[in-house]
Amino acid sequence: MPELPEVETVCRGIAPQIEGRSISRVKVNCKKLRIPIPKKFASILKGRKIIRVKRKAKYIVIELDSGYSLVIHLGMSGRLTIQQDYQPAKHDHIVIELDNGSLIVFNDTRKFGLATVLHETEFDDFKFFKKLGIEPLSKELNTVQLFKILEKRKKNIKSVIMDSSIIVGVGNIYASESLFSAGIHPERLASEISKKESDRLFKAIVETLKRAIEAGGSTLKDYAKANGESGYFQHQFLVYDQQDQPCSKCKRAIQKIKQNGRATYFCGKCQK
Numbered sequence: 001m002p003e004l005p006e007v008e009t010v011c012r013g014i015a016p017q018i019e020g021r022s023i024s025r026v027k028v029n030c031k032k033l034r035i036p037i038p039k040k041f042a043s044i045l046k047g048r049k050i051i052r053v054k055r056k057a058k059y060i061v062i063e064l065d066s067g068y069s070l071v072i073h074l075g076m077s078g079r080l081t082i083q084q085d086y087q088p089a090k091h092d093h094i095v096i097e098l099d100n101g102s103l104i105v106f107n108d109t110r111k112f113g114l115a116t117v118l119h120e121t122e123f124d125d126f127k128f129f130k131k132l133g134i135e136p137l138s139k140e141l142n143t144v145q146l147f148k149i150l151e152k153r154k155k156n157i158k159s160v161i162m163d164s165s166i167i168v169g170v171g172n173i174y175a176s177e178s179l180f181s182a183g184i185h186p187e188r189l190a191s192e193i194s195k196k197e198s199d200r201l202f203k204a205i206v207e208t209l210k211r212a213i214e215a216g217g218s219t220l221k222d223y224a225k226a227n228g229e230s231g232y233f234q235h236q237f238l239v240y241d242q243q244d245q246p247c248s249k250c251k252r253a254i255q256k257i258k259q260n261g262r263a264t265y266f267c268g269k270c271q272k
């Protein structure tokens, strides 16, 4: 599943290719993804100019000159690509043609993704936006705020930083990576994390996400050259998916456990 850095990378990758362009044609090939595609979808997009591409949590928001935005969530398997020589493919649910002939293509094999149109006045009431917590890369999250969040939660630290109603966009991968960087054991209770550890965790979350965005940016560039698409990529992780591999700090084997139904990777020596 794409996490915040992947979504940010997709936004940065597609922005220069579509900002300032107008939408000439819209083809919707399915009625429903995670939620139904609104009937007015095509008519709201057609003829409008794309002002800006931005990210809200793990949603891609493509702002139009009408006050409306095209809002997309990649779900489990969604891909949003800009294509020049379009070859229709299975699961291309939405195809948007721009005035320069390029196409924005939303493909989603498993249909857990989301595509809708929202007016700026509808954002606050949109049910998926109502439950969103703090953006980890915004000023809203800082050392004071993170400690406040942690000290009142009697759940394991990993599930707290992964809870999108608390902090958005730190998914399973970057939760493991951040806790390793901060030297905090994933099974500790959030309420028992000291201020000093919480400060370390704040720094680790921000740096881990930023590093992933940077890595994504450079990968994306090569990727776009190769096939004209922008999208998904693989990182080299410190602990995630590294079971039995030597820890980069102490060489002890990385362990894997299950927490709240999700795999957690950590070093039993470096994380306390």
Ligand SMILES: [Zn+2]
Binding pocket: 247, 248, 249, 250, 251, 252, 267, 268, 269, 270, 271
């Ligand atoms: Zn270690």
